[in-house]
Amino acid sequence: MKKLIIILTLILGANIVSAQRLHLESGVSVNNFEYKNSNGVRLQNLKAVSGSYLGFGYSQELFTEKLLLKLDFNYSTYGSIGSDPDYGNFIEWDLSYAGIAIGFDLVALTFKKIELKAKGGASAARLIRGYQIINNVVTGLNGNEDFKGTLITPFVGLGLSYPVMDNLDFYIQFISGKSMDILDSREILKIESNTLSFGVMINLSRERREKHVGITNEQK
């Protein structure tokens, strides 16, 4: 048993050492709130707003070079805007979250050097800044009971990557997610987000470069 553990550790360790990558990505998001009050009545007329997204992280191949395990640290802004025809109220939210996400990239298709990747994962984030505007009255939301919780958002997406250098890939991705209910009451609040981002991924290991070098030598 000990031998098995040692062997698996060595394989995984060798793999990690051989497949480390860093990535940095940034983009814009379109997001909106989905809210129902304690009577189950949906707040109508909420409109999506655009936000920004910034993330960087670490990824590595897992078992195969087609599967990347990713760990991100990210910063996102969310919000929603709307008016209430019943009462004539104008309402707006602007929130900034910082969090961590864990996910995977699976190379689904390779065409020449372009790889189509399926993406998935989940993020957990905490509010770091936010405010709410009701009829031109601004109220800070830091410490507000409704936004004290952790925003947990499962997401899926698609991405295209292209190796612009031996150790540098450029990629574009579209991620869509909808958070779990963040309110600890009979009210329900979920945040929908659709993010389009661009990023670069740096391959820290030498394997790929050598792989390309090897091909060059054979061609030679």
Added chain:
Amino acid sequence: MKNRTIYFLILLIFGLKGFSQTKAISYQAVILNPQTQELPGQDIQSNILVNRTVSIRFTIEGQFGSVEYQEVHSTNTDRFGVINLLIGKGDPLGANSFDDILWDGSSKKLKVEIDFSGGANFEPLGEQNLTFLPQPPSEEVKGKLQELELEQKDIKDDVAQNAAKVGLSEDQIKTLEITSEITEETIENINSNTASLEQVQEQVKKIESDINNISFDGLNSTTKAYIDNLLIAVADPTKLIQAGFSFSQVTGGKTVAQSLADGISVSDLVNSGATASELISAGASVTDIFNAGVSYADLVAGGASVSDLQTAGASTADLVAANASVSGMISAGISVSDLLSANVTVSALLAGNAPVSDLISAGTTVTELIAANATVSAMLTGGVSVSDLIAQSVSVSDLVSGGATVSDLISAGTTTADLVAANASTSDMLSAITAQELINANETISNLLGGGETTTSLIGLAYQGGVIMFVASDGTGLICSLSDQNSGNKLSWSPGTAASVAVTKDFGTGAANTTAIIDVVGAGTNYAAGAARAHNGGSYSDWFLPSEDEAIYYYTYKSQINSGLNANGGSSLTYAYWTSSSPGTNSSLARKIVTGTGVFSSNGKTNTSNNRVRAVRAF
């Protein structure tokens, strides 16, 4: 363009005029939704209530919180939550209308309540003081004022007419007004006797004060004397009464109860002529009334209770002297002996429900009780013995009626005959006296049956020249003679030839059978029917030979009959006895009963067949 402007101005002028004539208060408010709107983050607490039907209740309260007017509006908020209402144009609650509000300058308050659901479950919305100027009199009000002025003039005329009651002339009234600053209204009230005593006395104090401070230089002696008289009169209600004023006039038309409630003292009311009865009915303390000088007698006459009189200090002697009710005194705990000591008669005490036992305990003799017409029942209940009553010649009948027991009566020497004559209860008598004794005392068989004896228990008792051999439930029956007829020797049914008579065997026909036989055979004692009829036991002459259904009781109750016969010097039923019946249509045979077996058999009627005869009679 110019025409349009003119039209607009005309319209505006008429609009404003119309509005200014509206008797109402404009009310505008923005209604906020009482419910919090939940939102992510901060909730909204004060949304306006948009396009909703709400009920508004306006209440206008007077200076001391009294509701002067109340109305309800049902209205809709607009898209800004605003309502525009006219207070005075809603649905009034209660009898008052908006026009009834007297805008006289006293402070008023507007309370606003709302039901957000448009119903009648109101909750406070706001409260504010109303600021306003006293309303200038309208034409309508002016008309009312004129009516009031006319009314005042009438009153003034009345004053002049009534002034003589206190001896004031119109000039004197004016003088008084001028010199002592007594208002005309006061004088009116005094003269017309509409002022309450309290009001008058208050005014008197003012008059006294004023008079002390004014110079009398301007008054002649006559006027001053009138003032003095007035002061005396209004200060002393007794003098007003003496002067011919009624209590109602002195107290301004108020009842005694109202005057008491107004705080006028009992003493003043007594002085004003209030009677004890009125005061007591009005709830005045009897003690206060007594202290105000009303006598115990008047208080008793006025309905004061004995206990209240005692509280007021009345002694038993006082109460008796005041003709207080004896029953009331007894109920109030005054002892019979005290009442007797206070010379209340035994009769009065008895009439006042004094217990006879208390009277006896207090030393009243039976003679006095009887003389005072105490009932035998009450005396017996009160412990007077039957013997004592008999000794006082109370009849047994009265004693029986009064509930004396038979045993007590017997113990007191009452004879059974007296008891029976006095209609004493048979059952009671039977518990102490034997049925035979009661029969001997001429008690009826019916009463004995009603008193507990049975139709069989009476068999064998001596009665009316024989012993009872049968009793029916209605108290009738048969008596068996003490001995056999013909000295116990046998006799034929029909001597010589067989008498042919129509006789029956039925119960109750023996007497008729006997008469029928005698009619055929002829009088005589040498045959059964004749011997039976000839018997005169108990000096009765209606003895007869029993029919078959009557003779059967020889056998049925033979044992009891024989016991009775033996006990009363008779002889037993031992043999076969003739009945007055014949067997069917056979005219040559007659029936006899063998008393040993109860069996009937037939014998020839003639001398060849002889049997014994035992006469019976019916009762």
